[in-house]
Amino acid sequence: MYRPLFRKCRGLEVFEAFVTMCILAAAVPDAPPSEMCRAALLPGFAAETKAGCEHALHSVIRKPDDWTEKPPFCAPRPKSALSFSEAAPGVFLHRGRVAEPDAENGGDVSNFGFVVGSRSIAVIDSGGARKLGEEIYLAIRERSRLPISHLVLTHMHPDHVFGAEPLREAGAxxxxxxxxxxxxxxxxEDYRASYARRIGEAAFLGSRIVAPDRTIAQQEAIDLGGRVLELRAWPTAHTSTDLTVFDRTSGILFAGDLLFDRHTPALDGSLRGWLAVLSEMKDLGAPKIVPGHGGPLLDWPQAAAPLERYLRVLESDTKKALDEGLALGEANEVIGQSESGRWRLFDLLNPQNATAAYTEMEWDP
Known part of the structure; x- marks a missing residue:
């Protein structure tokens, strides 16, 4: 249905607007600061000629804020550095690395995707840096000229939200x-400082959190034209901010971090709440699911089994530790350990999960 539009779009030469972002940073400790710069995309000024791009760019006043004092400029649109697979007609997925964010991966450690309707496009999650949001925009523009109408953030964690701003600038x-x-x-502030330290200021240049334009308290549908996405807010589970996106046309459910695959789950909400939400999600009628990490496309509800097993082990081990009167430090050494060979990043994340489970359950009657 959408392929002729994609082919037509790829045949065009298009110019985009860019701005040079710079910061002062020390290359080594105690050294004088040096300037780090990169050309950052400014969506919203695309044109088929450089003159058209420049006219659009200079027809509005743009303040460069705290990024740079250098004026914006137009240049040919580059290809996206991100790979996307077409999981179903009009549904494109990017698989982030199953790793901690660092300078080598530039914060590209979570899954995101976009869905194409006949009138517009919705993006689900935006990665862990502004640069990733720019790359998502470029990947979309390699396939379609339709407007980007929505960006859905599945939850609050930084590897899913820091790429949001350029997609909002594109109209989402x-x-x-x-x-x-x-x-x-x-x-x-904590997220900004932590992520900049992890991936490096150069990769993090221009990244900042943007507040949602609209929130969903229960359920809402967005119509992309011949394709309706069903958004559902959930009680506290992985976090207190979890939201899923279900595309009934393809049968694909975007779970965010309500589902992990291979990557050790991260408990930042409620252990028992997460188990309850997973049970309810099985009734949504989705045969396929996109986890927040791993995958990127799994059979549902079969894909819930490893996560449910892990959460049940956390629950039973925590109860046993509390029944035996173990202090938190002692409990952390035993809770969840039978799962250690089944997940990546286990030694990093399981102690945090054990602490969260112990804190949640220690006042049980």
Missing amino acids: AVLGQANLPRALSDRA
């Missing part, structure tokens, strides 16, 4: 669960 309304604005506001 940013949507999230009702608790997301407060959660992002409370954590914005």
